[in-house]
Amino acid sequence: MTTGFEEEQIPLDLHGAFIRRTLLRKANLSRANFSHADCTGADFSSSDLTDADLTGANFARANLMGANLLRTRLRGTDLRGTNLRGCRNLTDAQLAEAITDDATVLPEAA
């Protein structure tokens, strides 16, 4: 499906925002800035987070199922209880920088 807007990619800047339980499914969030944002319980499933900045953000209990995490910055990102099933391009190095717990659902390959 096309939206007619593909030609222009606009990085979203929501750094420090309080956006708990918000929905942004299948969105192009590449280069978006979510640093230090409170995204607890948010649903960004199947979104493209390539080169996005999630530094220090709270994604606890968020749904990132099927998201593309290529080069996504996850330093200090709270991923406790986060659903990462089916996430693409998530590396061990990225995961090591994030905060996870037993409730974090990791991608099959991770």
Added chain:
Amino acid sequence: MQWWIAFSEVVRNLGLVVGGAIGIYLAWLRVTAANQQAEAQRRQAEATARQADLGRHKLVTDLFQQAVGQLRDEKLEVRLFGIYTLRQIVEDYPDYKRPVIELLSAYVRDNPVKWGEGDPPVDIREIFNILGRTLEYDNDDGI
């Protein structure tokens, strides 16, 4: 008699040459006039298009400014109207997508309301609807 025939042929040929030259000249005048008319029409069309573009720009700018004012209002319904106006702008005028997204992002960042563990308020939900639609992409290789 021979001389007269030769003379009349020369006169006839000269007449043909002069007539032809006049014809070419008239045709050239006609083509020039047609070209000038076409050029004038092209300029007129360009001026009309410029005028329409200016009118469109003014309309969107007015709507945008109106929406910015409404987003600052205390009443939720007024703010919602501003958000709906911005949604309409981005749908009708996709080239204004960037300022609309930046404005809505700033609204979300500066929003002082914290809704705890509950669902986001309606204005935030509507903004994320707009962001979701505007930033939607084709995820063929996704799950």
